[in-house]
Amino acid sequence: MRRRSLVDGRAVERLLLIAGAVRSGIIDALGDGSFLTADEVATRASTDLRATRVILEALAAEGLAEVAAALHEEIAEEGRSEPRYCLTPEVRAHLVEKGPDFERNGLLHQVNKTRGWLELPEVIRTGKPVRRPEGSRDYKTMAAAMGERDPALLDLIVEQCLAYGGPVRDVLDVGGAVGHIARRFARKGCRVTLLDQPEVIAIAREYLRESREYLPEGDHGVELVACDFTKALPGGPFDLVYFGNVYHIYGPDTNARVTKEAFSVLVPGGVIAIQDYVWGRSREAAMFAVNMLRSTEEGGVWSEEQYCAWLEEAGFAQIRVDDLDDYGCQLILAKRPLHGR
Numbered sequence: 001m002r003r004r005s006l007v008d009g010r011a012v013e014r015l016l017l018i019a020g021a022v023r024s025g026i027i028d029a030l031g032d033g034s035f036l037t038a039d040e041v042a043t044r045a046s047t048d049l050r051a052t053r054v055i056l057e058a059l060a061a062e063g064l065a066e067v068a069a070a071l072h073e074e075i076a077e078e079g080r081s082e083p084r085y086c087l088t089p090e091v092r093a094h095l096v097e098k099g100p101d102f103e104r105n106g107l108l109h110q111v112n113k114t115r116g117w118l119e120l121p122e123v124i125r126t127g128k129p130v131r132r133p134e135g136s137r138d139y140k141t142m143a144a145a146m147g148e149r150d151p152a153l154l155d156l157i158v159e160q161c162l163a164y165g166g167p168v169r170d171v172l173d174v175g176g177a178v179g180h181i182a183r184r185f186a187r188k189g190c191r192v193t194l195l196d197q198p199e200v201i202a203i204a205r206e207y208l209r210e211s212r213e214y215l216p217e218g219d220h221g222v223e224l225v226a227c228d229f230t231k232a233l234p235g236g237p238f239d240l241v242y243f244g245n246v247y248h249i250y251g252p253d254t255n256a257r258v259t260k261e262a263f264s265v266l267v268p269g270g271v272i273a274i275q276d277y278v279w280g281r282s283r284e285a286a287m288f289a290v291n292m293l294r295s296t297e298e299g300g301v302w303s304e305e306q307y308c309a310w311l312e313e314a315g316f317a318q319i320r321v322d323d324l325d326d327y328g329c330q331l332i333l334a335k336r337p338l339h340g341r
Contacts, residue, residue: 014062015107015110015111015114016111016114017055017058017059017062018064018095018107019107019108019111020055021055021059022095022104022107022108023108024045024047024055025044025045025046025047026041026045026047026052026055026056026059027087027091027095027096028044028045028096029041029044029045030065030085030086030087031087031092031096033086033087033092034086035066035068035084035085035086036084036085036086037082037083037084037085038052038053038056038082038083038085039082041056041085056085059085059087060085063088064087064088064091065085065086065087065088065091066085066086066087066088067083067084067085068083068084068085068086095107100150100151102148103148104148105141105144105145105147105148106145106148106149108141108145109138109141109142109145112138112141112142113291113295116129116130116294116295117290117291117294119294120290120294123293123294128297129293129294129295129296129297130294139197139199139200139203140203142177143177143178143200143203143204143207144178144203144207146177146178146180146245147177147178147179147180147207148180149180150327153324153326153327154180154181154184155184156324157181157244157273157275157324157331158181158184158185158188160273160322160331160333161240161242161271161273161331161333162188162240164271164273164320164333164335165239165240165269165270165271165335166239166269167239168185168188168190168239168240168271169189169190169191169239170190170191170193170236170237170238170239170240171185171190171191171192171193171238171239171240171241171242172192172193172195172233172234172236172238172240172241172242172265173185173192173193173194173195173242173244174195174229174233174241174242174243174244174246174262175195175196175229175243175244175245175246175249176194176195176196176204176242176244177196177200177204178200178203178204178207178208179192179194179204179207179208179222181242181244182194182222183208183222185240185242186221186222190240191221191223192221192222192223193222193223193225193234193238194222194223194224194225195225195227195229195233195234196226196229197226197227197228198226198227201224201225201226202226204224205224208222208224229246229258230250230254230257230258232261233258233261233262233264233265234265235265236265236266236267237265237266237267237270238265238266238267238270239266239267239270239271240266240270240271240272240273241262241265241266241270241271241272241273242272242273242274242275243258243262243272243273243274243275243276244275244276245275245276246274246276247274247276247302247307248276248277248288248292248299248300248301248302249292249296249299250296250298250299251297251298251299251300252302252306252310254298255302255306255310256309256310256313256314259272259310259311259313259314259316260313260314260315262314263314263315263316263336266336267336268336268337268338268339269335269336269337269338270335270336271333271334271335271336272311272316272333272334272335272336273331273332273333274307274331274332274333275324275329275330275331275332276301276302276329276330276332277301277328277329277330278301278302278303278304278307278321278329278330278332279301279302279303279304280303280304281304281321281323281330282301282328282329282330283328284328284329285301286301288301289301304321307319307321307332311332311334315336315337316334316335316336316337317334317335317336317337318333318334318335319332319333319334320332320333320334321333
């Protein structure tokens with residue numbers, strides 16, 4: 001009986017195979033759905049022929065590419081023995097055709113994170129992430145990966161945010177990446193201010209223009225603001241301030257201060273919404289905490305008690321924590337009271 005391993009090494013290799021095929025251009029060379037020989041793929045992708053043959057055979061062995069059996073016979077009759085390859089419909093849906101299953105950047109971002117995980121022994125020894133050369137961070141892949149999050153999750157978050165408060169007209173999306181949430185609020189008739197770092201805002205501007213949902217004036221669209229939200233938030237006032245996967249990047253002191261800042265820019269009765277992994281409630285929390293350990297100075301996964309303390313200290317009331325069970329994360333909601341501070 002074969003021994004069962006602690007780790008599925010093949011899954012790791014499969015991820016790296018896919019990433020290599022994407023980054024080398026092989027996936028795009030096969031992107032039009034036609035059956036091509038290794039030589040034709042290598043010509044399109046400007047890759048080494050021997051290496052291309054090996055990768056195509058591996059893609060086929062993993063069920064990621066099809067080999068044209070009928071063409072095998074035709075090729076043999078012509079005195080040639082070159083098989084022809086085509087991506088499977090599933091792979092096209094995940095890596096080529098932008099739709100609900102598209103996850104090209106998400107997979108590449110996962111590989112980028114893997115590089116950091118290889119430095120974990122040093123991180124454990126020092127307690128600090130390994131410093132990287134200036135400009136080496138792949139903001140484009142990371143931001144675009146956020147735009148590929150499950151549409152059903154994004155719709156659920158927007159629905160719960162809008163249902164929790166009163167009428168929501170003005171929304172501040174803090175750390176909004178390429179506008180994956182902002183666009184959904186805008187479709188509901190909200191005026192959305194998307195706030196993020198300058199490097200990310202440049203990517204978001206391109207992304208939103210391509211989707212034809214970027215309106216510079218912010219009239220029932222998405223207005224982009226480039227700044228460090230840990231220093232200051234736009235004055236508002238806003239009906240809703242949304243933080244999506246932001247609190248885990250920073251330590252308790254910063255999170256407490258930002259929560260107070262959010263309170264100050266909300267209208268009375270306005271809502272703060274925080275989507276993240278909550279320690280003790282999320283099945284992803286422990287491993288995600290390791291990810292923050294290796295990539296941030298003070299970030300981590302915070303408990304429900306910590307979130308409630310930050311919110312109460314800021315002046316929020318009616319705190320609620322919802323488990324988004326299918327996705328392993330939580331949505332924390334609270335209101336600025338109609339009267340008081």
